[in-house]
Amino acid sequence: MIHNLYFSEEQIKIRREQVGSQWNTVLNAQDAVLIHSGHPIQKPGGLDSTYPFLPHPAYFWLTLRRRETEVVLYSKDLGWIEFHKEISNEEIFWEGEKNDVLVSSPGKNINTLERFLESQHFSKVFHLGQAKDSSPEAFELRTLLDQTRRKKDAAEVRFIRHIAELANAGYQKIASVLKPGMTERELQIAYESEIFRKGADTVPYETIVGSGSNAAILHALPSQKIIKENEFVLVDAGADIFDYCVDVTRTFYSSGEMSSQHKDLYSIVLKAYHECVAMSKAGVLWRDVHIHSAKVITEGLLQLGLLKGNLSDLIEKEIVSLFYSHGVGHLVGLRVRDTGQDENINPQTYFGARLRVDLELEENHLITVEPGCYFMPAILESAYQQKKFHDDINWTELKKWYDIGGVRIEDNILIKKDGNENLTRCIAKTE
Structure with missing residues (x-):
């Protein structure tokens, strides 16, 4: 496919290193950042009909994945951990195999995210890519991420x-x-x-x-x-x-x-x-x-x-x-x-x-x-x-x-x- 000519696992690694180095200047050891891919939006009066899903651009840029309800986590001690959604048989039946993963990468099941967060006892968890986390720290994290990905590789x-x-x-x-x-x-x-x-x-x-x-x-x-x-x-x-x-x-x-x-x-x-x-x-x-x-x-x-x-x-x-x-x-x-x-x-x-x-x-x-x-x-x-x-x-x-x-x-x-x-x-x- 055409995107395979342009993007690679190495690209993701470099991007994450750039963002991590910026975030490490403001995060504490027990802080975590979750970047959400987002959720489908239902069409008004559309019952089970939704608008075509577009992943949050920050999530896509960091993962090269386009699947809804996914998360990538970052902390200074743990680094980057992905939490993926598995495509159900019903979704495959209706929509076929989705062309939504540009580069394969290891990850945990999204259903284990809450349990994982509890086990790590993070002092603060910041959420980016969904309803805006209004804290000053989240604003600074978003700004550092935006400033990094503005520069085209x-x-x-x-x-x-x-x-x-x-x-x-x-x-x-x-x-x-x-x-x-x-x-x-x-x-x-x-x-x-x-x-x-x-x-x-x-x-x-x-x-x-x-x-x-x-x-x-x-x-x-x-x-x-x-x-x-x-x-x-x-x-x-x-x-x-x-x-x-x-x-x-x-x-x-x-x-x-x-x-x-x-x-x-x-x-x-x-x-x-x-x-x-x-x-x-x-x-x-x-x-x-x-x-x-x-x-x-x-x-x-x-x-x-x-x-x-x-x-x-x-x-x-x-x-x-x-x-x-x-x-x-x-x-x-x-x-x-x-x-x-x-x-x-x-x-x-x-x-x-x-x-x-x-x-x-x-x-x-x-x-x-x-x-x-x-x-x-x-x-x-x-x-x-x-x-x-x-x-x-x-x-x-x-x-x-x-x-x-x-x-x-x-x-x-x-x-x-x-x-x-x-x-x-x-x-x-x-x-």
Whole structure:
């Protein structure tokens, strides 16, 4: 199977050594940490029907197992001990042999866990990966684990490169079939059927397809809307195998060569994209990358004549928040939001966007760079915004841009010791 080319028992050993060395600085000898895989979630009104099970990413990362109701235990004296669930005959009858163990490893029966805990007389037992243990110690343990697994190891990088090639096949299919007259839904089907043919398990999030004015909707679900001539078609779509994934956005033009108006907007976002990618390196604060993207887009809108006044004043007023309300990127890799940043307990807002991550980039972080610029009438025509920015926007000119929708360009950038590597570079974009 494909995963056997990338992951091994040695990988698990190295990961556990890294986490153990961090945890040993805060754990006492009689403490234990339990990392839970999680439980199936029943569908509302579904009787015995559950959502497809997804293991907690920390458990999967430490075990390469995807089976529900399992636990891996760590203590300074005992090291790592796995507690496994045995598949019942009834489960085999209904679901067959599950493909949920990537690397075989020894473990005890999960039914012996409580008895084992009692026999060891642990003074404290911390639970991660289920309903959050609210203790300060558990928070510190989660943070140390997250900070460790944020740094992608060589096997993860190879696997994500492979997944990027699957997404590339889907984007190539879009480029070959996109034409006026087809629907957004048809474009979604073309993309997803192609990545599934190539080996993707699923999509990491609902595929986003927005044409024309719909391209301004950040999470536009594909509809039966007909794609027209001379429109932007924004596609934000990824590919996923065992929760490892890529998250990519490309903005296509529906027919022929871009109009000058479309090209002007696309060029602004492309400039922000290239400059932000170049900034993304170890030691750089992620907020500075976002702030730079906001300044580039503000300057571009001023040059187009949509904004009025002095650039520095417009930047200080954070007027760009009307056109670019999301952060410039997020951690990605094992799940589309990866580790997030749980330790950022007081998130700050920059240019109207509350960043999902607000940290210093480190070697082997994997993060999306995805600046965008959008024209959303519901936001731009609110009485509050029109009063606040009355003298800063050329309102008459702005209305000419409503049908444009928006542009976003996104790739997955691996931070290296010197510079970075674009792991989704294989997916072509308009330059």
